[in-house]
Amino acid sequence: xxxxxxxxxxxxxxxxxxxxxxxxxxxxxxxxxxxxxxxxxxxxxxxxxxxxxxxxxxxxxxxxxxxxxxxxxxxxxxxxxxxxxxxxxxxxxxxxxxxxxxxxxxxxxxxxxxxxxxxxxxxxxxxxxxxxxxxxxxxxxxxxxxxxxxxxxxxxxxxxxxxxxxxxxxxxxxxxxxxxxxxxxxxxxxxxxxxxxxxxxxxxxxxxxxxxxxxxxxxxxxxxxxxxxxxxxxxxxxxxxxxxxxxxxxxxxxxxxxxxxxxxxxxxxxxxxxxxxxxxxxxxxxxxxxxxxxxxxxxxxxxxx
Numbered sequence: 001x002x003x004x005x006x007x008x009x010x011x012x013x014x015x016x017x018x019x020x021x022x023x024x025x026x027x028x029x030x031x032x033x034x035x036x037x038x039x040x041x042x043x044x045x046x047x048x049x050x051x052x053x054x055x056x057x058x059x060x061x062x063x064x065x066x067x068x069x070x071x072x073x074x075x076x077x078x079x080x081x082x083x084x085x086x087x088x089x090x091x092x093x094x095x096x097x098x099x100x101x102x103x104x105x106x107x108x109x110x111x112x113x114x115x116x117x118x119x120x121x122x123x124x125x126x127x128x129x130x131x132x133x134x135x136x137x138x139x140x141x142x143x144x145x146x147x148x149x150x151x152x153x154x155x156x157x158x159x160x161x162x163x164x165x166x167x168x169x170x171x172x173x174x175x176x177x178x179x180x181x182x183x184x185x186x187x188x189x190x191x192x193x194x195x196x197x198x199x200x201x202x203x204x205x206x207x208x209x210x211x212x213x214x215x216x217x218x219x220x221x222x223x224x225x226x227x228x229x230x231x232x233x234x235x236x237x238x239x240x241x242x243x244x245x246x247x248x249x250x251x252x253x254x255x256x257x258x259x260x261x262x263x264x265x266x267x268x269x270x271x272x273x274x275x276x277x278x279x280x281x282x283x284x285x286x287x288x289x290x291x292x293x294x295x296x297x298x299x300x301x302x303x304x305x
Contacts, residue, residue, distance in 0.1 A: 090137075120244065
């Protein structure tokens, strides 16, 4: 049986500090790809003193935040006391577990381009202790002129050191503009994985489906190969993972399983940070000059997916 043509899905435009953000996951038609439950594409965009990434302290539970930096520099601070600048070609991985808070501040670079992803922790690990890990180098390889970064998981015989807790993969694939000509390549896939392709720049044909920037193509499990035809200047993300059969709730910055769990996390955040020198559910006060974010009202029952 031949695989079906990839399903094309639109993204939703939002903004962070006046910067363009395209939200690809979650959406009504696609709640997650494997354990990947959130995908924002930030930029590429110019920054100024009035418009830059400035996100005050905010909480997370039940997930890992995964930041892939392409252009610009951002300072991460969290309630464990971590303070880390992320630069192009680097990954920041923050495991929220039972609870953590962090802030993100652009350091004034003229341009910014990044992907922000969340990974839903498996049910038996979602209350694990929080931690922060920085990966200054991710493994790279080339195929048919494409420059490939193995951000998570394993592909093409290359294994990423990024520590995740579900069977998944993430690749950044780029064909430099100076390549001059389009290229076609075939990537091996795991038939037990479902996949999604998000075009960041340029244009690509994925198994007969053409896509341009900020279009998402979804491929259900069952494929063993994927053919890409990329034009010079194309950059894309390929995400994959074993279908996550656990229903999860995603609201604001929380990933949980029950309404009561989310309501308790909200109440814990609204209670405010503990006195200096003490740690509450979300750890110590984040050492950021930015004001903490105020949570929206939690109204009605949340939809699992």
